[in-house]
Amino acid sequence: MEPYALLVAATLNAGTVLALAALGLLINEKAGIVNLGAEGMMLCAAIAGFATVVHTGSDLLGFAAGMAAGALLAGIFGLLVIGLGTNQYATGLAISLFGVGFSAFAGISYVQEKLPARPHFEIPFLSDIPWLGPALFKQHPLVYGVVAFVLALMWFLYRTRTGLVLRSVGESPESAHALGYSVRRIRFVAVLVGGALCGLSGAYISVVYTPLWVEGMVAGKGWIALALTTFATWRPARILLGAYLFGGVTMLQFHLQGLGVQVSSQLLTALPYVATIVVLALISRNPAWIRINMPASLGKPFHPSS
Amino acid sequence: MLQLERRPQASGFWRYASPVLALLLTVLIGIGLFVILGKDPLRGLQMFFWEPLKSAYALGELMVKATPLLVIALGLAVCYRSNVWNIGAEGQFVIGAVAAGGVALLADKETGRWIVVAVVLAGVAGGMAWASITAWLKDRFHANEILVSLMLVYVADMVLSYLVYGPWKDPAGYNFPQSKTFEAATQIPRLMSGSRVSVGLLIALAGVALAWVFLFRTRAGFAQQVGGLAPAAARYAGFSSRKALWVALLTSGGAAGLAGALEVAGPLGQLTPYVPAGYGFAAIIVAYVGRLHPVGMVFSAILMSMFYIGGELAQSRMGLPKSITGVFQGLLLFSLLACDTLVAYRLRWRSRRM
């Protein structure tokens, strides 16, 4: 039974990466902004985090650096999209492209670097429980952190006034504006926070998940996170579950190989994407459903008329 | 402090000046980057702006790189002008290449040159078929075309991977994941010897003319764009937005598939897992920087190709890192997006005291 415990543990780990980024994108999208630049933000954060840990030895500073890098790129995105009204999709793509290139550029001297010995995390008594222990309780604190964050985010979005304002900005910026809220400022903050979360995910990849730096190491997870947000119909809890699902699929593919089961690796790799398309089709089918789920102003620019 | 003030009408001057200014800004930042890296900035600029142009061979290589970008961008321009956001041209490119490759693999030593036409048509059909998935899902299920087309890119990569690792793997290829090298008969004809430029260039230029006529001189083209710019008005005028959707996606899918066929039956000559080269995404930038205008995109395709080739040369001749190409391309798009604001807004210096 032990091997499956380790599979669960690995899935939680992989899912955390996706969940952090997807939650960041969710905050963006709840405010009505689509940021296609996740991949670029995550990569820049990965190198920022890695380099910081190399120089300071502190994981915490590494995470902070990653969040700052993500927020910085998101800030540029926000200035262009919200401040100057540029097209969200093109700007997001530019961030992605730029981020991929810039991170490779900045990371050149770090490719051979190693981090100081990675700490092992264990919750004192719980980790000794047979099976459950290795499965659930030997994880990096962020794995538990993201679960806590999801709960906090759900409370924030659906039970606080600020959350309501955020959601209304995403649903109907005109109404929010008419009520006196600064749509642009709220969106900008949402973009920054979202960027910081994507940054945290990126730093997690290079500091915890695969503690080294190679260019392009995010390897498409930014795009998966984007898909995940839609797949989860813009609900935080579903994002977490979906992240574990998507993360688990890759692990499953390798695990099946280890067991001698011959499944086409391409089929398994394509599965998350096909699943996202199917879900998208299903939830969009009914315009009423879409209205309930998707923030109505998603992707549309807002120009305050004054 | 600086403020943005909306212009009463879009500035004609800045419509043309904005890309130039964006390029200038990119060049300036580029010079700064070269200096920071301790490299000679003039030589760096030379790599990007002179070397790719300086000989007939270099120009040929430039065309080889620019052709697929231009072809895909033409399709994307029709698409974006119709307000259909096809982000998945890369996937349509791959499936077009797969379809074209499939037909090419059917050829043997005796096959006549007509197979080239079949290969190209197969590419177009493949791209169209892949794009039609996105179109159908949007038409029938209102599914967001950005996400669907993007997801389909990864699925397309997996289809290619499955084929070159499996049924289409070259039996004499030592188990490497690649198809047989295509017979000479399937090769897209070259325009002249000594250069890799193919008739694809002529097809691309014909496409430019066709796109221009369609968009700016036909009723259908007009209807297509109105459907995108003002759906309500379009409906009132009797233009079908549904038709516009399908035309947009089939056009851009077919164009991307065509580019895929030209690549695979041209410079590549076989199917490998490396067929997806990012052209589908780069073409989005080409379309944008070219202002979604067929003639403008000719220039932006050439510019992007100069960045690609210049980046390669900068790496091999000056020891600059390869990633600098991506940095420049991203910077160009950023600058353009920022400079474009000047089309609709003007900068004003407002004194606080007023």
Place this chain on the structure above:
Amino acid sequence: MTDLTKRSVLKIAAISVVAAATLVACGKKEEAPKAAAKAEPLKVAFAYVGPVGDGGWTFAHDNARKAVEKQFGDKIVTSFVEKVPESADAERVFRDMAAQGNKLIFGTTFGYMEPMLKVAADSKDIKFEHATGYKTAENLRTYDSRTYEGAYMAGVIAGKMTKTNTLGVVASIPIPEVIRNINTFTLGAQSVNPKVKTKVVWVNEWFNPPKETEAATALINGGADVLMQNTDSPAVLQTAEKMGKRAFGWDSDMTAYGPKAHLGSAVINWTPYYIKAVGEALEGKWATGQSWWGVKEGAIDMVSVAADVPEDAKKKVDEIKAGLKDGSFVIWKGPIVGSDGKEILAKDAVADDKFLGGIKFYVKGVEGKVPN
């Protein structure tokens, strides 16, 4: 902005563009040819598929390039282009290398085969060296290293160190070379521990650290406690370090990436071959052919063996090295049985290079089927 200001901006913009163009044109002139007082150094160029910092495959090639520079001093001038994709772009890179006056060009991955052949056909006065390929020409020859010898020695160590009798291999792409390495690793382990089994996970890429990490995790989940890889990054070793298992470095010495987990590194040393190739080119003795070098020629080695490996295993590895050097030891010698139970090599039969080059089967002890 007033009309006056607009016009000024336009003027400034136009002048800048003209100025930049002029500067560029002027800058071009600095490329005046340097007349050398002594013989022109031989220009040697290298095309790498990965980044020089990958710590694995490309890193090993670049180390050899630097060694060659040191060896030949100012008789040669080397340059390299990294991350050249195995696609249509490769041809342009090789042509540019040819146009830049390089007379000896190395292409370090299989996927450069067709582009190099094309360029070689057009540049008969330039010599091309293609790593791991199988097509040659008058001015293009292939070279490769017997990585399976390193895999065998790793297997011997692994067989002694495993406690679960299950080994794991993170494999890249199912080409004969990789399958051969998996088999040889298993044979080596079985020579000291007949009960050993090997599990394999294919990532279908040469270089993808996150995927390699996940594959390594899956293998450990499946019970493997000693890992080997045929991929290009240190991710597998790092995963072993994280999970308290053991692993080997591959292509280059990877000790630093996992000091506690590291058992040894099966390294490729391209220096001896590169020195030979450059020397032949300098002396005009270069001729086409196919080279496959191993421990005997100094191209393969097992280095940095961990201190806690038992003495008898270390001794056996040294014996193997000596035996390979003087030809007294052959790895692929019968009896060898396939995973389907059928005999592949009869007792005392020796496999030749052709046989080794076409391996598409698993030996007994390797679990699963070879992906087709």
